[in-house]
Amino acid sequence: MISLLSYSNYTKEFGWQNEFAIKFRVIFVLKYAKIPLIVRRLDNMKLLASNIVVIFWSIIFGEIIGYIASALEVLPYDYLKIGGVAAVVAFIAVNGIYLISKDSYAKQ
Structure with a gap:
């Protein structure tokens, strides 16, 4: 500066x-x-950080579940498809639940 x-x-x-x-x-x-930037934009940063955490853990758990399922079904294990699908499904599920339920929390 x-x-x-x-x-x-x-x-x-x-x-x-x-x-x-x-x-x-x-x-x-x-x-x-x-005024620090993180104070002015706390809600946006909090939302972004929570989405990054959701994507990270969904990829890890998706890989574990996908590996076990592919071993049980004797199918080839494709880590890119499994990780991508797990991340997208978790991202949509978490944000969908948040968007559906945020109005009910605001009314209480």
Whole structure:
């Protein structure tokens, strides 16, 4: 981040081409640096993190269940198809349950 004290040094070093970019950075830092991004967008980050965790664990459990099922049925084991299907099904199921039930939690 650029402080106001170093603003003149940056304009001398980089020339007039980047003066607008430097002014923009200084204004941006002064205006928005007080509030961290994670505080302003907590809901979006929380939703993204929970979806990543769901996809991660669904791939792991899908691979385990797929390996056991392919061994029992004597079928070839394709880890890409099994992991992809498990991730998509879990992603749709978790977000579908959330979207269906979020209105009932808001009314209580």
